[in-house]
Structures are given as C-alpha cells and as structure tokens.
Amino acid sequence: MxxxxxxxxxxxxxxxxxxxxxxxxxxxxxxxxxxxxxGIDPELAQCSAxxxxxxxxxxxxxxxxxxxxxxxxxRCTRGRMxxxxxxxxxxxxxxxxxxxxxxxxxNGRALFIPGGCGHGFQTLEPDTEIEYMISSFYxxxxxxxxxxxxxxxxxxxxxxDTAHLSERDANYPDFAC
Numbered sequence: 027m028x029x030x031x032x033x034x035x036x037x038x039x040x041x042x043x044x045x046x047x048x049x050x051x052x053x054x055x056x057x058x059x060x061x062x063x064x065g066i067d068p069e070l071a072q073c074s075a076x077x078x079x080x081x082x083x084x085x086x087x088x089x090x091x092x093x094x095x096x097x098x099x100x101r102c103t104r105g106r107m108x109x110x111x112x113x114x115x116x117x118x119x120x121x122x123x124x125x126x127x128x129x130x131x132x133n134g135r136a137l138f139i140p141g142g143c144g145h146g147f148q149t150l151e152p153d154t155e156i157e158y159m160i161s162s163f164y165x166x167x168x169x170x171x172x173x174x175x176x177x178x179x180x181x182x183x184x185x186x187d188t189a190h191l192s193e194r195d196a197n198y199p200d201f202a203c
Contacts, residue, residue, distance in 0.1 A: 042134035076156040082188035086146015094165035095141025102129040105154025112144035173198040
C-alpha cells in the first residue's frame with residue numbers, strides 16, 4: 027500500500043499496490059504493521075457498507091465527539107464517489123479545512139479519516155457501494171454533523187445541483203466556529 031498524507035493532519039489517501047497476472051490482480055487493503063508505521067492506530071471495532079441507488083446521493087458531514095471518535099478507512103467497492111474529510115478537531119492546525127478525492131474500484135484508492143474529523147461523500151454513478159472500516163462503535167449521543175453546503179467550509183462538491191440528501195443532512199444549522 028502507498029500512503030500519501032493529504033493537506034489535513036492525519037488524513038491519508040491510500041492506494042493499492044496491485045499484483046497483476048492473467049487472472050486479474052491481488053492487493054492488500056489492510057495491514058496492521060503498515061498502518062502503525064504511518065502513525066495510524068489500527069484498532070477496528072466494526073465494518074459497515076452503504077449502498078446508494080442514485081447518482082448524486084450525498085451523505086454527511088458526520089462525526090462523533092470524544093471519547094467516542096471514529097477513525098474510518100473508506101473504500102468504494104462499486105461505482106464511483108467523491109469522498110470528503112472535514113477537519114473539525116479543535117486543536118488541529120488544519121481545523122475547518124477539507125480534503126476530497128475520487129474513490130472507485132478502478133483507482134483502488136481508500137481514504138483514512140482520523141477520529142474527530144467529519145466525513146461525507148457524494149456518489150458519481152448510480153448503484154455505488156461504499157465499505158467502511160471503523161475504529162469505534164456507533165454512539166448516538168456523541169453523533170454530530172454539519173450541513174454539506176455550510177459556508178464555513180465551502181466544500182466543492184462535484185454535483186451540487188443534483189444532491190440527493192436525507193432530511194437530517196439537509197437541515198443541520200450553520201456550523202459554530
């Protein structure tokens with residue numbers, strides 16, 4: 027795996043190193059030792075999946091507060107998506123900044139998002155499926171969110187005019203900086 031640190035502290039874009047032959051390819055998507063070498067705690071509590079029928083489906087921005095922060099490793103297993111990490115950590119030098127990347131089965135990328143950062147995505151194709159590896163269990167009382175188009179962040183979504191949202195995601199109040 028190739029780890030590339032992004033402009034956000036602790037957020038990594040991770041690319042598969044595919045070993046190809048006439049049958050196809052093989053690649054590791056998780057390795058405790060490699061994650062530790064990059065300062066990433068390899069603790070995993072659960073894996074989840076999200077299936078999205080419509081192109082333009084937008085989920086997020088979501089995170090959990092201390093002591094229930096969730097680190098996430100996000101991969102797209104079918105379709106294409108624009109994945110976004112949002113730095114909501116009070117003590118971070120990159121607070122309120124965001125990073126986005128296209129993830130797809132073809133490009134083999136994953137995005138690692140550390141605890142305390144928000145996460146969201148928009149599907150770029152119909153029938154897009156996402157896989158999450160998550161460090162902590164869901165704790166509803168610690169769940170937080172910010173509106174996908176909050177001016178405090180100015181996230182540049184690829185398809186803002188076709189966003190399909192849940193009522194909750196559409197109606198978060200402005201983020202209190």
